[in-house]
Amino acid sequence: MIYDKLAQRGRDFLGVKYPIIAGAMTWISDFNLAKAVSENGAFAVLAAGNMPPELFEQEVDRCVAGLKKPFAVNLITIAPNYRAHYEILQSKNVPFVVFAGSFPRKADIQGMKAAGKRTMSFASEESIARQQIQFGVDALVLEGSEAGGHIGHVSLMILLQQVLFEFKEVPIFVGGGIATGRMMAHMLTMGAAGCQFGTRFVMTEECTAHDKFKEVFKRAKARYAISTPQYDSKLPVVAVRSIKNAGTDDFGKLQLQLLKRLEKGEITRETAQYEVENFWMGALRRAVVDGDVEGGSLMAGQSVGLMKDILPMRKVIENLVSEAEIELQNMKTMLCC
Structure with a gap:
């Protein structure tokens, strides 16, 4: 399969079958969603949000005990409980840490690496990508402004040209506005190590959102x-x-x-x-949690316009991979003519 060849770098880095990252979503990316993602071959990320430290530790421990494949914990650097979360996570057997919210300091990256964890952070422009690589981050995530939740100001289309095409030192994963296997195929051909999906995983049977x-x-x-x-x-x-x-x-x-x-x-x-x-x-x-869709926050990426069905996690991931392979075969045919 062409997909397997293009996905190899991301697969090797993450240690999972498919370099498909379930982007962390506060109150959504809990142990239950992480378990479903992990069991179906993709890369699970637990969202710390601003959880009370004791609850955060419980969720981390559930993931450590219940997930058989590598996974990450997402830390929000601007959350009031960030420092408490950071200190708790250092002593846990968690293989990956994703820094989000703002850009982590060099000491924070190095502290997690010293604790035996691989680190990932977001790059909103070329200078940030260069800084994070110099700080020692192990991989970057480019998340375009099309994404949901806390976002940067630059679209993924620009970030691909500004960062993905320019930096080869670390694996670079991309997200924001990606909802189909066809689009994932094109991201891989551009050099992405894999793709991050958020809104797509809300629309799964295993997601416990209201x-x-x-x-x-x-x-x-x-x-x-x-x-x-x-x-x-x-x-x-x-x-x-x-x-x-x-x-x-x-x-x-x-x-x-x-x-x-x-x-x-x-x-x-x-x-x-x-x-x-x-x-x-x-x-x-x-x-x-409560279903207050009038006064509550409905964080969603623009890819929400492509979401029509609630499917089992297995089917979502199977569809993404099969669509990607079909698209890659079609591209091969077009290029060889």
């Missing part, structure tokens, strides 16, 4: 998933892509309230940013 949450995804069009604006540089916020609802409007109101309090000197910028992250963590939980 039925109302999944139903919104089924009805959504790509244009419904919008990114939040930053109103003022006095309050830097990481853009979040989600399906527009009342919760999106609430975030806009929160920013305005926090900016007023900042101007009056009632709070510090750090406190304001803490409030922003607390908003997203709580709003996402209300939507995913």
